[in-house]
Amino acid sequence: MTERSALSRAKFLRLGSRIALGLAGILGLGGLVRFFSHSPETGSPTSFHLGPAAEFPPAGKLTRPDIPAVILKTAQGFQAFSLICTHLGCTLEEDSGGYSCPCHGSVFAEDGSVIKGPAREDLQILEVELTPEGELWVHKQGGEI
Amino acid sequence: MPIQFRKLILISAALFLLGGALGWAGPASASRPEHPAALSTRPSPPPTVYPPSQSDTGAQVYWGMCQDCHGDQGQGLAAEWRAAYAPDYQNCWAAGCHGEDAPSNSFTIPEAGAPALAGPGALPRFSTALELEAYIQENMPLFPTGSLTEDQAWELTAYLLSLNAAGNPSLTLSSTNSGAIPVHSQISPPESSLPGALLLSLCLILGAVGCSAGKKYLQTKTGTGNFYLHLHPATIPANQARFGYTLGAGGLAAFFCLVLLITGLLETYYYLPDPGGAAESIQTLATLVPYGDLVRNAHFWSAQLLVLALMVHLGRIILTGAYAPPRRFNYLLGMTLLVMALLLDFTGYLLRWDQGVRWALVVGTNLLKTIPGIGERLYYFVIGGPEPGPTSLIRFYSWHIYGLTTLFAGVTVWHIFRVRRDGGVSAPPAGHRQARKRIPRAELIRKEVLSMLIGGALLLLLSAVFPAPIDKPLAGGSLSGDSGAPWFFLWIQETLKLGDPFLWGVALPLLVVIALGVLPFIFPNAKPEELGRWLPAGNRLGQIIGAALIAILFLLTLLGWLS
Numbered sequence: 001m002t003e004r005s006a007l008s009r010a011k012f013l014r015l016g017s018r019i020a021l022g023l024a025g026i027l028g029l030g031g032l033v034r035f036f037s038h039s040p041e042t043g044s045p046t047s048f049h050l051g052p053a054a055e056f057p058p059a060g061k062l063t064r065p066d067i068p069a070v071i072l073k074t075a076q077g078f079q080a081f082s083l084i085c086t087h088l089g090c091t092l093e094e095d096s097g098g099y100s101c102p103c104h105g106s107v108f109a110e111d112g113s114v115i116k117g118p119a120r121e122d123l124q125i126l127e128v129e130l131t132p133e134g135e136l137w138v139h140k141q142g143g144e145i
Numbered sequence: 146m147p148i149q150f151r152k153l154i155l156i157s158a159a160l161f162l163l164g165g166a167l168g169w170a171g172p173a174s175a176s177r178p179e180h181p182a183a184l185s186t187r188p189s190p191p192p193t194v195y196p197p198s199q200s201d202t203g204a205q206v207y208w209g210m211c212q213d214c215h216g217d218q219g220q221g222l223a224a225e226w227r228a229a230y231a232p233d234y235q236n237c238w239a240a241g242c243h244g245e246d247a248p249s250n251s252f253t254i255p256e257a258g259a260p261a262l263a264g265p266g267a268l269p270r271f272s273t274a275l276e277l278e279a280y281i282q283e284n285m286p287l288f289p290t291g292s293l294t295e296d297q298a299w300e301l302t303a304y305l306l307s308l309n310a311a312g313n314p315s316l317t318l319s320s321t322n323s324g325a326i327p328v329h330s331q332i333s334p335p336e337s338s339l340p341g342a343l344l345l346s347l348c349l350i351l352g353a354v355g356c357s358a359g360k361k362y363l364q365t366k367t368g369t370g371n372f373y374l375h376l377h378p379a380t381i382p383a384n385q386a387r388f389g390y391t392l393g394a395g396g397l398a399a400f401f402c403l404v405l406l407i408t409g410l411l412e413t414y415y416y417l418p419d420p421g422g423a424a425e426s427i428q429t430l431a432t433l434v435p436y437g438d439l440v441r442n443a444h445f446w447s448a449q450l451l452v453l454a455l456m457v458h459l460g461r462i463i464l465t466g467a468y469a470p471p472r473r474f475n476y477l478l479g480m481t482l483l484v485m486a487l488l489l490d491f492t493g494y495l496l497r498w499d500q501g502v503r504w505a506l507v508v509g510t511n512l513l514k515t516i517p518g519i520g521e522r523l524y525y526f527v528i529g530g531p532e533p534g535p536t537s538l539i540r541f542y543s544w545h546i547y548g549l550t551t552l553f554a555g556v557t558v559w560h561i562f563r564v565r566r567d568g569g570v571s572a573p574p575a576g577h578r579q580a581r582k583r584i585p586r587a588e589l590i591r592k593e594v595l596s597m598l599i600g601g602a603l604l605l606l607l608s609a610v611f612p613a614p615i616d617k618p619l620a621g622g623s624l625s626g627d628s629g630a631p632w633f634f635l636w637i638q639e640t641l642k643l644g645d646p647f648l649w650g651v652a653l654p655l656l657v658v659i660a661l662g663v664l665p666f667i668f669p670n671a672k673p674e675e676l677g678r679w680l681p682a683g684n685r686l687g688q689i690i691g692a693a694l695i696a697i698l699f700l701l702t703l704l705g706w707l708s
Contacts, residue, residue, distance in 0.1 A: 013355045020349075021352040024345055024348035024352060028345065038335075038415075040429065
């Protein structure tokens with residue numbers, strides 16, 4: 001009887017300390033995940049001023065490498081799309097009548113639709129805003145590649 | 146003609162009255178708006194909130210000092226805001242008081258006007274609250290420039306951040322956290338790391354309780370397959386495995402090294418070794434990163450406690466005569482580790498790159514120059530240029546996380562290996578032992594695990610309650626002001642007051658280290674049968690000299706700490 005209770009006491013202690021230390025390990029790991037979860041603000045702008053709509057290039061096309069984006073003036077109004085390749089995020093180069101990616105050779109048409117892979121999606125469309133004062137802005141959402 | 150003449154008289158009269166009013170208002174109105182009457186409908190002051198947050202107080206300051214030019218909503222000196230003024234005052238640049246020929250008790254408004262402080266595109270040249278506050282403090286209000294107190298500048302900064310829906314109202318801005326607070330985006334500071342730290346240390350303590358009460362169980366189950374068992378001999382003389390003999394100092398030092406390695410590794414994920422951003426990145430770690438403050442504080446406290454543990458360890462070795470052959474070489478390895486630990490503490494402390502490290506950056510490095518012959522070259526080698534700058538920080542960083550750490554880890558392994566090679570903890574040879582009792586290594590490991598669990602829990606609590614020091618970022622070139630040495634070099638700071646910097650600041654510390662190092666080589670050692678206990682007669686002289694040296698270091702440190 002005494003031996004049995006001594007054994008169960010040892011078992012209890014072993015189990016208890018293992019649970020406590022296991023919990024400590026899990027807490028530590030959880031803390032580690034939280035520690036790495038902090039993401040600093042990039043602070044890079046998401047809105048770009050294009051200037052007065054009245055001074056838009058008569059050719060109806062404006063390329064802004066700083067965004068990077070191309071803005072088109074069409075019969076329906078202003079339209080903009082990102083010049084970032086939808087494959088792996090390289091910046092596209094202007095080509096005859098379209099855009100090509102220097103990294104893996106994707107080709108996009110002037111309207112942003114994909115002509116040749118490896119990219120599978122069309123170029124991302126960006127929001128163009130025409131303020132009541134006649135100023136043009138282009139907005140991009142943060143987070144896209 | 147008569148109409149123009151009448152107008153002239155009216156304007157002169159108005160100016161005369163205005164001038165009289167200003168002269169009468171006099172100095173008492175220094176911090177009050179100059180022309181309250183000029184606003185046809187002055188907005189009522191912001192509501193009084195109790196207790197006011199930093200930004201609430203800032204709103205009051207803003208209302209009193211800033212809104213006349215920057216607008217009640219921070220819209221700037223735009224047409225919409227100027228419309229709030231009486232018609233005669235709406236063109237500020239042409240009005241008598243703020244035009245080109247502003248009277249001496251007024252000022253000229255710059256051509257660009259007062260910029261908007263809120264809304265999209267506002268405050269474009271600032272990225273952190275720290276920069277914004279520095280600008281406000283230095284340049285605002287335009288008249289009289291620099292009349293804000295530092296508190297007011299912080300309050301205004303907090304208010305501007307709240308106008309822009311940036312920062313976080315729960316954070317009180319100061320020079321030791323604002324480098325981490327963006328001006329243009331909202332942040333969510335992590336909740337306090339105290340509950341997590343408490344919970345974790347509770348688990349460790351519970352585990353320690355189990356470990357301590359489960360002595361019988363663990364002792365019988367020695368285990369054979371565990372690699373770590375090889376760190377110790379199969380059995381250890383019971384008398385010398387006692388805490389009262391070893392003081393656990395060496396083991397504790399190894400534990401602190403382990404904590405330093407882990408927390409240091411974590412810190413490198415956020416630390417930026419760049420003079421323009423180092424202090425700010427530490428502020429980010431301490432303010433915004435979840436459990437970042439805990440990691441930083443644990444790194445700081447284990448570094449301080451490591452120095453203490455090493456000193457206790459050294460004292461124990463000297464006062465037990467344990468450095469007698471064959472352990473003389475390992476004693477030298479230990480002294481090397483002590484010196485390297487001090488250098489690691491020194492370089493690590495410099496990485497803060499804030500105003501608290503000025504002594505180290507100026508005095509500590511200039512001491513090198515005083516060494517005859519090689520001083521100048523050594524200084525260049527350490528600093529990486531003619532004066533402290535970006536290259537110095539990257540060098541300290543490299544030494545701290547690669548160079549010294551690698552050397553330190555190597556010598557530590559060597560030191561522990563030599564303990565094993567030299568026959569374990571010093572003990573009398575087999576023939577001379579009075580107590581034959583030995584303990585199995587499983588028992589020693591149990592004791593070590595127990596100490597680590599308790600030590601870890603205490604370190605967590607210490608780190609959760611007492612934050613590591615942090616100071617204003619070191620602005621470019623501002624190395625003036627009073628500054629003290631870090632505590633582990635306070636004894637050098639004290640000896641430096643005695644005279645020649647080379648003799649007292651370089652030669653003397655070197656001599657102390659050398660004197661401690663040669664103890665087992667030039668003074669008689671304890672006889673083998675005397676080993677394994679405190680204060681053996683054999684190395685009495687060594688004990689006295691060693692204890693005296695350590696006591697002098699301790700007293701000088703105390704003296705430096707008190708002054």
